[in-house]
Every structure is written in C-alpha cells, then in structure tokens.
Amino acid sequence: MFPISQSQSETRGRRVQMPLTLKVSSDKKLPHPATHGPRIFADTAAISEIEPLFRAGIISGVTTNPTLLKRAGAKSTSQAKEISIELLKLLHPYPVSLELTRLTESEMIAEAMELASWGENAVIKVPVGGYQAVDPTYDPYTGLKVIRALWERDIIINATLIFNSTQALWAARAGAGYVSPFLGRLADYAYKNDHPEKAPGNSLYMVEDHKNAKGDQNVFNTEYVACGGKRKDIGSRLIQEIAVIFSNYNIQTEILAASFRNFAQVSESLLAGADILTVPADILGKVADHPLTTAGMQSFYEDSKVFAE
Ligand code: E4P
Secondary structure, X not given: OOOOOOOHHHHHHHHXXXXXXXXXXXXXXXXXXXXXXXXEEXXXXXXHHHHHHHHOXXXXXXXXXXXXXXXXXXXXXXXXXXXXXXXXXXXXXXXXXXXXXXXXXXXXXXXXXXXXXXXXXXXXXXXXXXXXXXXXXXXXOHHHHHHHHHHHOOOOEEEEEEOOHHHHHHHHHHOOOEEEEEHHHHHHHHHHHHOHHHOOOOOXXXXXXXXXXXXXXXXXXXXXXXXXXXXXXXXXXXXXXHHHHHHHOOOOOEEEEEOOOOHHHHHHHHHHOOOEEEEOHHHHHHOOOOHHHHHHHHHHHHHHHHHHO
C-alpha cells in the first residue's frame, strides 16, 4: 500500500457520520462493536444468491447492472423490471442500485424517474461520462448533468464506472450519494497493459488501448505511469485517493468499491478507506470457507473428544 498522507483518525471521523450498518435493538446492554461500516453489498441480481446472504445479515444492499440482470435470467425489459422489483422488495429498506440503460440526457432522466418509482430504496446508477455511439450531440458531461438533475429531484444516485479520483469528485459535486470505483477492471486493465502477450481478446480492452495505455494518464493515475505501470494495487490506490480527497473536504458521498476479482482486493479496498464493498456472491460465499479454518476445526474437534469420556 502507498503511505496515507491523511491521518487515519480524520478518515474515521468522516466514517462515524455514515449511516449505521446494523440496526441494534435498544434493550441490548452490550453495545454492538461494529455498527458503523464497512457495509457489504452483493454485486449480483440473482435472488438465489442474494437471499441467503441477506438473511444471514452479511449484506445490507445490492448492486445490479444490465449484465448482471441478463446473467440472472432477464431476457426482456419486463423480466428485468420483474427481477428488480423483487430485489427492491426483498432488500427494503436497504438500497438496490439499478443502472440506466438509456444514454442520452433526456432519456436517462426519464428512465431514472421510472426506475426510482419501483421502490423507495431504489438507487439509480448513472455512468459518469457521455456515450457518443448513441448520442449524436455527444457531450462528455452527460452523466454529470443527469446526476445533478436527479439530485434536484431527490433521487439517490450511484455514480458508476469511476476510474479516477477526479471523476469521483465531480460526481460528488454533481450530487451523487455513492461513487463506484471499479478496482477490478482497473487491475485487469493494468495487468493486460503489463502483459500484452497474455491479453485475451476481451472487448472491454481494445488492442489499441493496450498499446497506448502506458502513457495515458486518463486511464491510469500519474503514479502508475511514473512507476512504469507496474503497480498491482492500482485499484486500491484509486480508492485511497478518493477517501483522502473526500475526507479533506468533508464530502459525505460514500465510496462504494466495485468490480471485485478476489479476496486480496476486498482487504485492500478496506485498508484504502472504502465505505462500502459490493462483492460478487461467489467471492462472498467463500470467505468463511478457509481450508486452514476447516483443518483447525477438525483437529480441535478430534482433541475435544477426550473431554467427553
Ligand atoms: C458495480 O456496481 C458493478 O455492478 C460491478 O462491480 C461491475 O463489475 P465487473 O467489472 O465485474 O463487471
């Protein structure tokens, strides 16, 4: 990890103002030690994956996107709506992020109003950029303008597809309640940039981008470029930058770390100061299942048999 230039206590000071992670009944004598963050969300739209995690009290929110809805079985707009409404009901009052599929300003605002009407716990995911392919009047500020318009309408926004800390700051200034830095995609991109020979034909990462990325500070932060692109912690570094900037200026927008690939990224983003982690169910499901935990349980269990005699 990079050294943190901000004192840990100031970062913590910001965090205690965040919403409570757990509802604790007032007649409990023993205070719960972990009522404030980090919150864990499930990054999936599959009810079968979400329900056990929710009932076990592990997750307190869900994030979806069109890819995840498709993976959960939605084959049409109405099926996507059906799944989304089911998620909103199951998770209520906890937040469920629903992503916009329209990409022009007026259509995005209209679609956001529709999605927000499905449940009071709906959070609207707005990509921070503009998208020329569908918008002939391309405007790179489209996403930010939509965020501002929705904030004015009291709709909670999750600014998504964040890849640098300035995007996060601008999204917060526009009125986003959450920003989602995609640390896994950034790490994937960095890995493929460092190992072009291993890069698979993935449509997310175009070949031309690989060739150009080393000098491209729009993709990677300055430090990554300065060190020759060898930083594996590029994603957690991004979270750390956002956490320090938000702390410095007392910005209450929450950092929702997204796009996880492994356990290491989970702990890295917690160390970096993420407020919330949205983690795929397959990673969440394996957390408790460490082979050394099982081996330890087995040996203690075997040795405890002597006490029963
Ligand atoms: C976050 O809200 C997104 O749904 C998600 O984390 C994207 O992750 P991916 O890079 O695995 O698609």
